[in-house]
Amino acid sequence: MIKIKNLDKSFDGFKALTDLNLNVKKGSIYGLVGTNGAGKTTLIKHLTGILKPDAGDILIEDSPVFDNITIKERMGFIPDDLYFFASYNLKESAKFYSSIYPNWNQKRYEYMVKQFDLNEKRKLSKFSKGMQKQAAFILTMSSMPDYLILDEPIDGLDPIIRKLVWKYIVEDVAEREMTVLVSSHNLRELEGICDSIGILSKGKMMIERDLDELKSDIHKIQVAFKNAAGNPYEGLNVLHKESRGTVDLLIIRNRKDVVEQIINEQHPVIFDVLPLSLEEIFIYELGGGDHEIESILF
Structure with a gap:
């Protein structure tokens, strides 16, 4: 379970997040939505331990996330702005991932490379943005995360690849009880896969409900x-x-x-x-x- 309690964060006097609470149930898919500048990416950077809060708690399985290597080994994160080592190809990146993620699944990686039809030996810096997203997804899912955090995961992907991405996510939630938080502007696709929704506005959580309950x-x-x-x-x-x-x-x-x-x-x-x-x-x-x-x- 993911739980955020009373989170505050300011940058140079600007209040980015205010008294924010968030709850994601184990084995569920949580959709985080909000207007541009609402604080979604800032929230995700706290959840993944990149930023330290000014106040409040960010907990996964009741343990603080910041500086928690044990939790991060079980977490997959795909940001909107991807970063790869400039000289690495996909195969070299997989070797690096396998060295830091203890649950790395080499067979899944090899199968996904074939399914997404990517060239392992081509430098990732030469990939298109959409291909880089696919590469990031393959590497992340092959690490077999218990917690998957996604920031605009399908932006720039064609409909066939989007369907394949969601298929992997939904199957891992069903089969392994993977817990997912996904931030996206594509509300129509979130509507089809999310169990619950959090609506963020100006750094505050306006609504957090099960999707079916929200619609009722x-x-x-x-x-x-x-x-x-x-x-x-x-x-x-x-x-x-x-x-x-x-x-x-x-x-x-x-x-x-x-x-x-x-x-x-x-x-x-x-x-x-x-x-x-x-x-x-x-x-x-x-x-x-x-x-x-x-x-x-x-």
Whole structure:
């Protein structure tokens, strides 16, 4: 289990993270999302022991991460900005990884190289960005991590390779109970694989919930009334409302049964509860309802 408690971090007077808490269950996939500059990468650098917090605790299996070699030997980390030794090829990098990760799996490495169709003898510095991401993924997954931390892992990858990456991750979670935290702007793909979501904004954790639970409390509806007395939405937590002719489109944060009860009491002529994506939840939870993107969502 990964646990962060009351984390604070400042850089030259700028508060990057404030009283931040995070919980990732063992054997689960946790999606970390947020706007640009929200503090996601700073949080990940604390979680991987690169940065030391000003205050708070970063714990894996109840042990502090910073300067903890035993934990780091069981952790895989793929940053958004990759770094490789300039003169190394993939085969030489694998030899280096095998010397520092005690659970290195040479057979998996050899199989993945063939599956991703990469040239072991070509310098990694000559690889494209997408190929470097694949190389980093092969090396990391071959170290058989118990904890996998990913920062924009599929950025720059084609759809076939993205599917293969997620396949390996999901299988290791299912078979080895690997614990995963992934930060990404690709909310549609996170929605398909994550068990829980943390929404970060301005260095603070705004929401941390199981994905299914999060979706159960926020809804998109379209509704029209022939004759509605007063405010037909009184008693509902309306995050956004838009009218198109006689039809209202709303984003509402309430339990579904509460929404249905209040709307049905007004005898609507049209009432539909529409599917709501993680992307829409993210936008409206962070107050983006007045942004021009709302026209796309509806």
